[in-house]
Amino acid sequence: MGLEKGGMWRNWVGNQYCVSQFRATPETEAEVAELVHEANRRDLAVRVAGSGHSFTPVVGTNGLLLSLERLRGVQSVDKARRQITVAGGTRINEIGRTLKEHGLSLTNQGDIDSQAVAGAFTTGTHGTGITLGNLASSIAGMRLVTASGDVLDIDGTDLDLLHAAQVSVGSLGIISSLTLNVMDAYNLHERLWRDDFETCMERHDELAANHRHFGFFWCPVPESRHLYCLPDTSAVSSTSKTADVCEMKVMDITTAAPMESEFEKIAYSSEVYPIEYVPNFVELEYAVPLEHGKASIRAVRELMLTKHTNCIYPIEYRFTAGDPAWMSPFHKQDSITLSVSGGPGIDYWAFLKDVDTILRGYNSRPHWGKMHFLDTQDVTDLYPRADDFRQLRRSLDPKGRFLNDHLRMLLG
Structure with a gap:
């Protein structure tokens, strides 16, 4: 698919905006990979806009801005294993409606359900419950389109890789799908x-x-x-x-x-x-x-x-x-x-x-999607695996294709 002329993007409350050179709305993982190849050819930075619920500058780019609004839906339901696979642009409320039909539920949710699952889960979004982890803790696997345009299938066999990707703020690649652990309906x-x-x-x-x-x-x-x-x-x-x-x-x-x-x-x-x-x-x-x-x-x-x-x-x-x-x-x-x-x-x-x-x-x-004042050293001090994460990110994206100025300071 070709690139469209870009333009103005704003988040839901209007405190963040960017003007991108190009935009695109892929419908398949293959189209996402094709767009990354084209971004490489043109030397464009790439970011993805979900539902725009983050208050921080995690989306902004002057390069290629992707929307996954057409790459959505529950792709598979494995009731025996209590797992589902969903496309990256799927909204949380869509997941809930499908799970109800299959006698399943998400383990926990936050108090907004119109967010895109890839963005919400991988910025650290959570609900409440002293024994319950954040939404990312239910991620059992994912498929990432990396900076080379190849697809990395993270299936949980490499726990370090899974734990790095669960909260990665779109800096390791474009999440085409997520596999989530769920539970019986309640x-x-x-x-x-x-x-x-x-x-x-x-x-x-x-x-x-x-x-x-x-x-x-x-x-x-x-x-x-x-x-x-x-x-x-x-x-x-x-x-x-x-x-x-x-x-x-x-x-x-x-x-x-x-x-x-x-x-x-x-x-x-x-x-x-x-x-x-x-x-x-x-x-x-x-x-x-x-x-x-x-x-x-x-x-x-x-x-x-x-x-x-x-x-x-x-x-x-x-x-x-x-x-x-x-x-x-x-x-x-x-x-x-x-x-x-x-x-x-x-x-x-x-x-x-x-x-x-x-x-x-x-x-x-x-929370990576909420306002904060952290800089490079703060991240290093607060997150014991920060340097391991940065090393992995550089190995997957040595040119920083998926970074913007905000993320380069924090995770680059």
């Missing part, structure tokens, strides 16, 4: 309520240990919950406060029949995980070692109540188990994730930088 029982902050902190360990999924949003002012489209849980609140409160959520597997009320819901797993967001924010999110979770949110809460009082977007707080992926935010580290956001029309940069300073004190690592 329903989730979701319950919502409101606590004051100190009650939440007192129950923090208990709720994390006793529920498959637990997370909360801390809202500094009454208007905060509206910014993330959170429901009004005052009717099931343990406190009369409307400010400095935590909007709480637990989810547990259940055999009960489907139902839905204002603050409870029972339904198939992939119909419970996602919530609605209006793309009106720019988010920073770090994985904080679990033992520092409560201290980290206390410090950021104090920052928001005293120094940055115009920053009223909620803090989102979740749990994720450690995993072996080399560049995972959760590499061999059980963690909480703490995210903060800035809104349009507000100069939020100083706020995000102050949060970064606090969370660095706990040796926290960022």
